[in-house]
Amino acid sequence: MAGIQLFKAKYEVEECLEQIRECLEVGWTGLGFKTVQFEEAWKAYTGLPFAHYLNSxxxxLYMAVDILKEQYGWADDDxxxxxxxxxxxxxxAILKSHMKAVFADIDDTMCLTPQSVKEHITDRTRAVMxxxxxxxxxxYYEIVDICKEHGLKLILDAAHMAGTRYKGEIPGREAEVVVYxxxxxxNLPTADSGMICFKRGEFDEIVRKKCWLGINKDTYSRSSDSGNYKWKYDVEYIGDKGHGNSVMAAIGLVQIKYLDRDNAYRRQLATWYREELKECEDKVKTVRIEDGCESSYHLFQICVEDRDALMMALNAAEIYPGVHYASNINYRMYEYAKGTCPYSDYVSDHTISLPMNLYLTYDDVKKICAVIKNFVNR
Ligand SMILES: Cc1ncc(COP(=O)(O)O)c(C=O)c1O
Known part of the structure; x- marks a missing residue:
């Protein structure tokens, strides 16, 4: 890949291969074995009480809404x-469960604002995503308080948050469910996988079954049990095939050891970006991080007036940033909310995610920022 890329995963290659070799030599690459080890490692790292390893x-997120809806008796269109x-x-995830996605607006933190969330609460509101x-x-913590006050469940989509801390602690215990x-x-790349962390043990048990077609005993236990009847199991739900596998978990078990080191370098990159862009802060708005938050810096986002032209200028210099995200309200299934979230519309048209990967150097950051400064001062 020539030029400076937005993302480029950096793996501890030899250690990953060692872990994968173990799977191949043992002859087990599926559910159980390394997936259980990785769940234990993730619980130890986050301090969350439950964790189930998934294939994405x-x-x-689909399971989070599905299980909460079923267990709390929410209705279609809630x-x-x-x-x-x-x-x-x-x-x-919300539409899949036949519920209604009600859009609130964000601000320059790129996250929901408490005021907008409050304004959208009705007697049919059940949760905040x-x-x-x-x-x-x-x-986040103001949203936690709003949820408590209004009896709403909090689903935390922490896809970007592996390693994010608040005042030294991994957030998430306040939420009903956290999904990584x-x-x-x-930030913790494995190729493809995810983790669901319910607050309640009963829901963790349910998700284990639902992500294995509804079956109540995993294949590893069945093939490693020495007793009789190991082929016997019950099927409690019409579930999905959503669980993770031992090869992905093997990579995860290595990468988790380096997550804090890697995130510290991402924060260094963000500091360099901020320093370099300070002189044009009236034209280049950088993402705002609230006091106390130690971001994982999965992304470093800026907003500029002529985003698409700046994108072209960066591409011409062989720099390839990204956009996170176009407003989902642009897509046909969410069009009903058109015009309701003005700041999100602004971000959708003006944001750029600058390259954020562990191969970047200080000189790369200076080069990227030089193109941006030239462009906005042209
Ligand atoms: C905010 C957010 N949520 C969920 C996902 C889905 O993650 P996965 O690819 O592991 O299914 C992504 C992926 O980019 C994401 O950015």
Whole structure:
């Protein structure tokens, strides 16, 4: 890949191969074995009480809404307040469960604002889908308070938040469920996988069954049990095939050891970006991180007036940033909310995610910022 890329995962290659070799030599690459080890490692890292390893965070978000709806007796067309500025997985999860996605607006933290969330609460609101965009927590703790006050469940889409801390602690215990992504370009990359962390043990048990077609005993236990009847199991739900596998977990078990080191370098990159762009802060708005939040900096976002032209100028210099995200309200299934979230519309048309990967150097950041400064001062 020539030029400076937005993302480029950096793996501890030899250690990953060692872990994968173990799977191949043992002859077990499926559910169980390394997936259980990784769940334990993730619980130890986050301090969250339960964790189930999945093949993506998308299935985790689908399961989160599905299980909460079923267990709390929510009706079709009951509402979940959510953000337009996210990957569609967050919002598709709501529609998949036949509920209504009600869009509230964001601010320059790129996350939902407490005021807008409050304004959208009705007697059919059941939950808030909160996305820590780019690893930023935005006004998370105020949203936690609003949920408590109004009896709403909080679903935390933490796809970008692996390693994000608030005053030294990993957030999430306040939420009903937290869903992480370990997809190919995320801060803890495994190729493809995710983790769902319910607050309640009963729901963790349910998700384990639902992500294995509804079967109540995993294949590893069945093939490693020495007793009789190991082929016997019951099927309690019409579930999905959503669980993770031992090869992905093997990579995860290595990468988790380096997550804090890697995120510290991402924060260094963000500091360099901020320093370099300070002199044009009237024309280049950088994402706002609230005091106390130590962002994972999955993304470093800016907003500029002529985004598309700046994108072309960066591409001409062989720099390839991205956009996170176009407002989901642009897509046909969410069009009913057109015009309701003006700041999200602004972000959708003006934001750029600057390259944020562990191969970047200080000189790369200076080069990227030089193109941006030239462009906005032209
Ligand atoms: C905010 C957000 N939520 C969910 C997802 C889905 O993650 P996965 O690819 O692991 O399903 C993504 C992926 O980019 C995302 O950015």
């Amino acid at each position: 965070s998308t299935i985790g 509402e979940i307040i959510t953000t337009p500025i996210t990957f569609v997985s967050s919002n598709h 909160y996305v820590g965009l780019g690893g930023n927590m935005g006004h 992504s370990f997809q190919a370009v995320k």
